[in-house]
Amino acid sequence: MSEQVSYIAEIMAQPQEFFWLPWAVQYFFFIGIAACATLYACYLHWQGKSENSRLEMIAVFITITMGITAPLALTADLHQTARVWHFYAYPTLWSWMWWGSVLLPLFTTFTGLYFIALLVKFIWKKEFKATRWVALLSALSAIGLLLYTGREASVLIARPIWFSWWIPVLMFLSAMQAVPALIGLGARREPQYQQRLARMQVITLLLLAVCFALWLSGDTISGIAVRHQVDVASPGWWMLMGICALWLVSLVMSIGNLKSTRPMVYITITALVAMGLTWSLRWVFLMEVQAVPKYSILVNPYHFPMGTDGLLALFGTFGLWIALTIIIREGVRWFARRVQHG
Numbered sequence: 001m002s003e004q005v006s007y008i009a010e011i012m013a014q015p016q017e018f019f020w021l022p023w024a025v026q027y028f029f030f031i032g033i034a035a036c037a038t039l040y041a042c043y044l045h046w047q048g049k050s051e052n053s054r055l056e057m058i059a060v061f062i063t064i065t066m067g068i069t070a071p072l073a074l075t076a077d078l079h080q081t082a083r084v085w086h087f088y089a090y091p092t093l094w095s096w097m098w099w100g101s102v103l104l105p106l107f108t109t110f111t112g113l114y115f116i117a118l119l120v121k122f123i124w125k126k127e128f129k130a131t132r133w134v135a136l137l138s139a140l141s142a143i144g145l146l147l148y149t150g151r152e153a154s155v156l157i158a159r160p161i162w163f164s165w166w167i168p169v170l171m172f173l174s175a176m177q178a179v180p181a182l183i184g185l186g187a188r189r190e191p192q193y194q195q196r197l198a199r200m201q202v203i204t205l206l207l208l209a210v211c212f213a214l215w216l217s218g219d220t221i222s223g224i225a226v227r228h229q230v231d232v233a234s235p236g237w238w239m240l241m242g243i244c245a246l247w248l249v250s251l252v253m254s255i256g257n258l259k260s261t262r263p264m265v266y267i268t269i270t271a272l273v274a275m276g277l278t279w280s281l282r283w284v285f286l287m288e289v290q291a292v293p294k295y296s297i298l299v300n301p302y303h304f305p306m307g308t309d310g311l312l313a314l315f316g317t318f319g320l321w322i323a324l325t326i327i328i329r330e331g332v333r334w335f336a337r338r339v340q341h342g
């Protein structure tokens with residue numbers, strides 16, 4: 001009789017450094033809201049109702065300010081930034097990153113033209129027929145951006161938690177629920193829009209909850225990996241509870257806004273909570289998942305720095321967005337006064 005021999009294959013692995021830093025979270029946060037605001041603005045424009053003009057202008061204003069901040073955060077996250085030109089010199093149609101390098105400049109160009117067209121309408125009361133097509137092109141490029149940012153992570157089978165089509169859907173809905181809250185903040189002195197925007201936020205939050213539940217309870221690789229991680233890692237459980245808490249607070253506040261007109265403080269807090277939900281979901285998706293090992297039982301350690309790759313990056317990008325909001329708003333007002341008074 002031949003002797004049976006058993007072989008044991010041992011895989012040696014070591015902890016890996018995070019390849020995405022907080023800069024990436026900022027990019028996904030700002031570009032997601034900017035793209036969703038563009039979709040809403042295009043929808044309002046194609047409705048052709050005069051009462052939509054104010055909301056459309058605020059939505060495109062959000063797009064411009066966040067659409068400028070997002071690429072700057074992306075540039076900071078890229079390693080060897082000077083090699084960006086390789087995307088255009090060596091096309092790789094199978095790469096979602098390559099599609100992103102094409103879609104992002106298109107999105108910036110179309111939304112810039114869209115914003116200029118609305119400014120001309122606001123200052124000189126002149127409207128172009130081509131604006132509706134510029135709005136449509138902006139929306140199409142926004143859809144491409146939402147798809148690329150979602151699929152850039154969810155195609156990685158080595159990261160089972162990411163490997164799902166639910167990820168782009170959740171990223172989209174989490175960004176979309178912040179859009180009506182931010183538009184409401186922009187129109188805080190115009191209470192006639194509050195119930196309409198609150199209704200949109202409630203619907204989006206409920207869709208987000210349904211999709212989140214389907215993702216977590218599904219028998220997909222991603223759903224099983226998430227449930228396993230929540231079972232074995234207490235930080236994962238607390239992060240999930242934190243996201244659920246933000247969702248619940250946002251839902252309660254938006255429902256409260258449905259029933260009656262709310263003061264400016266209430267509207268501001270609602271917008272901050274909605275943004276917190278959008279940002280937290282991206283932090284967990286992009287940063288915390290990288291701590292889960294790919295091929296071994298080792299945990300990939302991460303130390304959150306206080307410098308430009310950590311806390312300073314977060315404060316810097318939010319500060320840049322606020323600065324752009326003030327500069328562009330005051331610049332438009334100054335220019336409008338100069339035109340009106342000759």
